[in-house]
Amino acid sequence: FGVTHTALNRLQQRKCEIVDTTCGSVLTVWKRVEYYAQNGFTTIIHGKYPHEETIAVCSQISKYPAAKYLVIKNATEGMSIADFIGGNISKKEILRQFTGRYTTGFNPENDLQKIGFANQTTMLGGESRQIAEIVREAFAARYGEEQTERHFRSFDTVCSATQDRQDAVRDLLAAGDLDMMMIIGGFNSSNTAQLMQIASESVSSFHIQDPGDLISKQEIRHQTFPAMKVRITDNWLPDGAVKIGITAGASTPTRKIGQVLYRLFELKNIPAHQIKRIVNAT
Incomplete structure (x- = not known):
């Protein structure tokens, strides 16, 4: 599942011999979320927050000081994100609903204007694709289909x-x-x-x-x-x-x-x- 970059740094500082056996599918997720972080997109991760893989993914995003993430567990929570984009629920409700599953300093009003979607590799592939489509459609409704790509990016990272x-x-x-x-x-x-x-x-x-x-x-x-x-x-x-x-x-x-x-x-x-x-x- 990979390890957090802070844990890896500690091992390297202690001159430990490291054999990297991180799954290739997980590394694909890391590359994708780093792309989002470098290009000003908040990463929404479909995953289980206590799971080691999702924790490691969040850590890769945290390497970039200005980058933000939010972890959601199912399509119902994806609908909440879509409702916020559409102006149907408040910032306060988003912060309440996702307490403990977003970056320190996360501000929905600023940080949910551009979203990059990824998923824990072991989640239900159909549900991940459903969530991505729910969020994409919310941006299309708000900004128009031709502007959607400026606000939303997605990449299917379910393990084969x-x-x-x-x-x-x-x-x-x-x-x-x-x-x-x-x-x-x-x-x-x-x-x-x-x-x-x-x-x-x-x-x-x-x-x-x-x-x-x-x-x-x-x-x-x-x-x-x-x-x-x-x-x-x-x-x-x-x-x-x-x-x-x-x-x-x-x-x-x-x-x-x-x-x-x-x-x-x-x-x-x-x-x-x-x-x-x-x-x-x-």
């Missing part, structure tokens, strides 16, 4: 691996014949939570971390959405044949996915030799 998984889940759900979805990944994983959000809108879904969460045919340990609470649910696995769609977060090891598959077959009392034949055929 994240987008591919979101698209694959939608394809699975579109078939309409699943009994449930199993989403595998860390409970603190943003991109896994987005997969859970997509799946849970259409079918009974369970977000688990590993095969150990499949306690028995009667009990499953999982994280709920949108409450994000870990709980144990009873009687989760129906008797008889059941069709389960399986997906996993971008950083979930393939080995772990295989282990979950084996555990599901075990719970359905499928013999080991049949499990191997089924897995080898997929």
Whole structure:
């Protein structure tokens, strides 16, 4: 996810050996927000403010003393920005609604006249594009279509691996014949939570971390959405044949996915030799 530039500077000052493994998709976001900062655009970031990636992105903007940012979490908050641009809500309301998620000294009246849009790479791609369009349309309504580019810039920075998984889940759900979805990944994983959000809108879904969460045919340990609470649910696995769609977060090891598959077959009392034949055929 990257690190804040202040933390990196401290490590460099201490002569630490640094191996930079920042994701290339994250570096693309950094380059984009630096462009905004250098050209007088306030960056609006679609992301989760406590997330390490968003904190690091904000830090890249803060390298430029005059630059500003604002973090929004969903399309509803995007509508608030559009309402302010259109003169429908006050500066005071914007500052109240986004307390703690903007640069020190942020002034909506000055700093929301030119906006550059970016997103945390693991957010829902469709929602990010929706927010960008909401804000763009607000500027077009206020200044006219021909002046919109002077006030608004956007660049889709959703990670391709994240987008591919979101698209694959939608394809699975579109078939309409699943009994449930199993989403595998860390409970603190943003991109896994987005997969859970997509799946849970259409079918009974369970977000688990590993095969150990499949306690028995009667009990499953999982994280709920949108409450994000870990709980144990009873009687989760129906008797008889059941069709389960399986997906996993971008950083979930393939080995772990295989282990979950084996555990599901075990719970359905499928013999080991049949499990191997089924897995080898997929």
